Amino acid sequence: xxxxxxxxxxxxxxxxxxxxxxxxxxxxxxxxxxxxxxxxxxxxxxxxxxxxxxxxxxxxxxxxxxxxxxxxxxxxxxxxxxxxxxxxxxxxxxxxxxxxxxxxxxxxxxxxxxxxxxxxxxxxxxxxxxxxxxxxxxxxxxxxxxxxxxxxxxxxxxxxxxxxxxxxxxxxxxxxxxxxxxxxxxxxxxxxxxxxxxxxxxxxxxxxxxxxxxxxxxxxxxxxxxxxxxxx
Amino acid sequence: xxxxxxxxxxxxxxxxxxxxxxxxxxxxxxxxxxxxxxxxxxxxxxxxxxxxxxxxxxxxxxxxxxxxxxxxxxxxxxxxxxxxxxxxxxxxxxxxxxxxxxxxxxxxxxxxxxxxxxxxxxxxxxxxxxxxxxxxxxxxxxxxxxxxxxxxxxxxxxxxxxxxxxxxxxxxxxxxxxxxxxxxxxxxxxxxxxxxxxxxxxxxxxxxxxxxxxxxxxxxxxxxxxxxxxxxxxxxxxxxxxxxxxxxxxxx
Numbered sequence: 083x084x085x086x087x088x089x090x091x092x093x094x095x096x097x098x099x100x101x102x103x104x105x106x107x108x109x110x111x112x113x114x115x116x117x118x119x120x121x122x123x124x125x126x127x128x129x130x131x132x133x134x135x136x137x138x139x140x141x142x143x144x145x146x147x148x149x150x151x152x153x154x155x156x157x158x159x160x161x162x163x164x165x166x167x168x169x170x171x172x173x174x175x176x177x178x179x180x181x182x183x184x185x186x187x188x189x190x191x192x193x194x195x196x197x198x199x200x201x202x203x204x205x206x207x208x209x210x211x212x213x214x215x216x217x218x219x220x221x222x223x224x225x226x227x228x229x230x231x232x233x234x235x236x237x238x239x240x241x242x243x244x245x246x247x248x249x250x251x252x253x254x255x256x257x258x259x260x261x262x263x264x265x266x267x268x269x270x271x272x273x274x275x276x277x278x279x280x281x282x283x284x285x286x287x288x289x290x291x292x293x294x295x296x297x298x299x300x301x302x303x304x305x306x307x308x309x310x311x312x313x314x
Numbered sequence: 315x316x317x318x319x320x321x322x323x324x325x326x327x328x329x330x331x332x333x334x335x336x337x338x339x340x341x342x343x344x345x346x347x348x349x350x351x352x353x354x355x356x357x358x359x360x361x362x363x364x365x366x367x368x369x370x371x372x373x374x375x376x377x378x379x380x381x382x383x384x385x386x387x388x389x390x391x392x393x394x395x396x397x398x399x400x401x402x403x404x405x406x407x408x409x410x411x412x413x414x415x416x417x418x419x420x421x422x423x424x425x426x427x428x429x430x431x432x433x434x435x436x437x438x439x440x441x442x443x444x445x446x447x448x449x450x451x452x453x454x455x456x457x458x459x460x461x462x463x464x465x466x467x468x469x470x471x472x473x474x475x476x477x478x479x480x481x482x483x484x485x486x487x488x489x490x491x492x493x494x495x496x497x498x499x500x501x502x503x504x505x506x507x508x509x510x511x512x513x514x515x516x517x518x519x520x521x522x523x524x525x526x527x528x529x530x531x532x533x534x535x536x537x538x539x540x541x542x543x544x545x546x547x548x549x550x551x552x553x554x555x556x557x558x559x560x561x562x563x564x565x566x
Contacts, residue, residue: 237483238484245470251466254466258457258459258463259460262453262491295490298487302483302487305483306479306483
């Protein structure tokens with residue numbers, strides 16, 4: 083019997099991880115509830131009037147996305163490690179880069195599904211709308227930025243899951259690392275709400291961020307999971 | 315590095331105690347303090363003799379001669395941290411981890427000085443200690459947070475080999491911020507941060523600027539050496555402690 087190709091292993095790992103989380107729903111539910119709570123916190127923290135929202139809506143949306151997505155990122159390895167699944171995965175003949183990309187893809191799928199729900203909720207609760215002309219560019223910006231979040235997040239999650247107060251450390255390490263692309267995403271989203279397409283500079287910066295960290299993950303992930311006696 | 319020291323570094327992970335005795339820390343603290351005093355005095359003398367006061371902002375331009383060397387040293391330290399992290403991942407020699415940690419501490423100090431002097435200048439020039447829409451100020455502040463994370467990560471992991479491995483990966487990832495700070499004004503648009511001040515092209519000011527840099531470099535190098543030795547001693551003690559524990563376990 084020949085060994086399965088890395089692509090097939092990748093597809094299997096993504097499908098397994100995604101279906102498992104969808105059945106269990108705990109991560110997705112925690113992320114969703116956190117997102118809703120954040121939206122409500124904003125409704126109390128600022129006066130949700132049109133004049134205020136015109137300047138703050140993109141920021142509110144991205145802070146909500148970030149806080150909710152972090153829960154999913156934090157659990158990228160923690161759940162598996164606690165149940166002993168991770169040890170088995172690391173013993174399996176799977177390339178470390180394949181494991182990294184599979185975890186990024188499955189986490190990205192949860193985060194993207196959640197963001198779709200939160201975006202609809204945000205538009206309904208805050209009585210906002212996205213002009214039809216800029217809807218597609220805005221969704222592309224959201225997806226590309228979230229991919230960058232997850233690419234960095236999975237790496238940092240592999241660093242912190244086993245540490246005492248690792249969930250707090252994850253946020254301390256992750257948020258400053260994301261701030262440059264967060265800033266660009268807020269600006270691009272703000273433009274999209276106002277009916278203007280995002281600039282090529284913004285698109286280029288987000289894509290460069292994604293490629294940079296996906297490449298870094300490809301090269302560095304193996305250093306986070308080897309020489310550790312089966313622990314990541 | 316001599317052969318004995320190299321051998322001691324290589325054997326470290328196997329539990330051998332290095333035979334090179336680290337220099338006492340007071341020596342370096344005293345030297346660093348002396349160097350700092352001398353350079354502050356020299357810097358003050360040099361920049362005060364610069365034959366003009368830069369127009370519009372009065373004497374607050376003097377801060378620049380402390381601000382610019384810090385920015386340069388910070389950049390060098392963070393670049394060195396990244397290079398040492400790569401070297402650690404390639405060789406697995408603990409000496410590179412100690413060098414990376416020392417570079418992180420020096421880089422963070424220079425980063426703090428950079429923010430402090432920048433903020434003081436902002437108060438004089440813009441009448442505010444902090445300006446949220448200045449991309450360079452913001453990106454330098456964010457970078458300091460990234461490296462605080464590095465220092466926290468280092469102290470959060472107890473197992474030495476794992477600590478070195480993870481910190482090296484994070485040290486490489488963190489480096490991405492340096493170009494962001496450098497190009498922040500071009501990328502993020504709002505150019506409130508002065509790229510150059512009126513009169514800075516004056517040859518006297520230019521030479522004073524680079525002389526300030528030359529004065530600060532030995533200071534940061536001394537701090538680097540001090541931090542490195544402190545780390546070496548800490549690992550030495552940790553190593554001896556582990557061996558004593560192993561002996562105790564055997565005896566029990």
